[in-house]
Amino acid sequence: MATRSLGDQGPQVPTPKDLYQRLPGVIRRPLHSLNVVGKRTWEDVSGSIVRNGWPRSVRGRSLAVMNSIFLHLHPIRTRSDAIKMTYTFGLGGISFFLFLLLTLTGVLLMFYYIPSTTQAWQTMNDIKNLQPFGWFLRNMHRWAAHAMVITVFFHMCRVFFTGSFRAPRQFNWVIGVILLVLTFLLSYTGYLLPWDQLALWAVTVGVNMVGSTPPPAVGDFVKFMLIGDYQVGQNALIRFYTLHVVALPLVLSIFLAVHFWRIRKDGFSRGLTFTSRIMEHVDTRSAGAKAAGKQK
């Protein structure tokens, strides 16, 4: 394997040291005499931000992944056939990226939106028509939400049809089903927030479905807990808003963390990590099947 590969040179941009050298002497000389900018200042600063410089070797690239909080969920090495696009189509990653985009656009929308039946529609209208790029933010949030429902669903199909739910990943599949439900709930609670005719009646249909939980007393209770009233109104709006912007994203994030953690620990379904190599040799039959001496 080549020790140097694509990108080892690093981005070719002038460092602050180069820029400093180009400063006019009038500014550079007094700074120099004060000894503010030492020989290693730039390295000291950049080294304090990123633990490693731009990686230029196998070891450096390993450390770059391991020593970054954003990258350390990745393994150091991975099977080349596991990262082929035609294997996963990147659906899980795309779903996660959409979740990040939705968080970003959602937070920006929250600066303008007021969850009140008298003001919600008006603030939405203002976001669309008055706030700079408000229409764009809102469109992006909406389309990304629809896209996320689709990618999460297809991610589930991909995992099923590649048999990636098999041991030792059984429970991660269960977590995935929970994440699918949470995605539906997030999208559904967000549906009410514009407080237009589409929102009100779509949510009313859904709430009535929940309200039909048998027996009727339980159904009525569940429905009342969900919307805080006998019909969709202010109480429903504030409940859906709280669920949409705080509660559900929080719960989803926790399950997401476990989901990713388990992928890392159980190994990529097409990779052969230590754990999955062990599991290949562990007898996954039930105790009864073992006793009966059935063929594996």
Add this chain to the structure above:
Amino acid sequence: MATIGDRASQTREPNVTTAPGARVLTPPARSRPSTPAEQEVGTVQVWPHLLVIEFLGALIITINLILLSALFNGPFLDLANPDKTPNPSKAPWYFLNLQELLLHMNSALAGVIVPTVALILIAIIPYIDRGTKGLGVWWYSERGPKIAIFTAIYTTVVVMALIFLDKYFPLKANFSTWLTTGDIAQNGQSGVLSFLTEFASGILGGKNPELAHANALGILVEAIVGWTIPTICFLLFPTLLVILLKRVFKGIDLTEIIIGLFTGFVTVYLVLTFVGTAMRGTSMDLYPPWALPPNQEG
């Protein structure tokens, strides 16, 4: 200098618990890669090989979303008005499959029981299909895609047939007619199944026989059309699918049957979502997708 990132240290065995009673996870010696070279066969470094893919993926998604958002506005209608019900009122598209079920059966069955049972069944797949074969391989076997296509066609035909059956042979209306007890004074005709209503109203009792008849009729229609027939369908058609799969694909194993059943679920979800979105118009009547009437304000 042996640091954590060192290649030599990667081959070190992880700590294995050897507490009393703990299962010692030690693979047979031969299966363990012993040298760094052996371990690295077929692997690449995540930096840059995977990170480049992730970065490009994020870029492509962002660009597409920007284009989509710039070109198409999300729907935004008039201020919500509880007194003006749009016709039809539809749930978000990903729940329209459940709303479609709602048209054909009891709302508790369609809106709560069916989705709950479906999700539980999906969640327990790994605990039913416990084999290790097919891990990380598309379609499990050569027959996998064939089974999926066969199931998709079968399911689409069955679902569409049931939807059209309920349109041109509405079960609720028919059973209501069959179960009606005739009023002799008004020269009314008794339905063929009126003896059931008579029997049920006898159990219900009460001083007003007409009221008892009406109650018995309502309960019977709901029990038969709302619960019994849909439940039979939910059990019958997957069973029929399994029998057909066993006939068509000789020597089919459990995994392949589950592939069929899962494909069936996905197909039902997609077909019902399509029908609910593109074929349900005014009063949730069935229309061809190209002639769907626009939404009306109630």
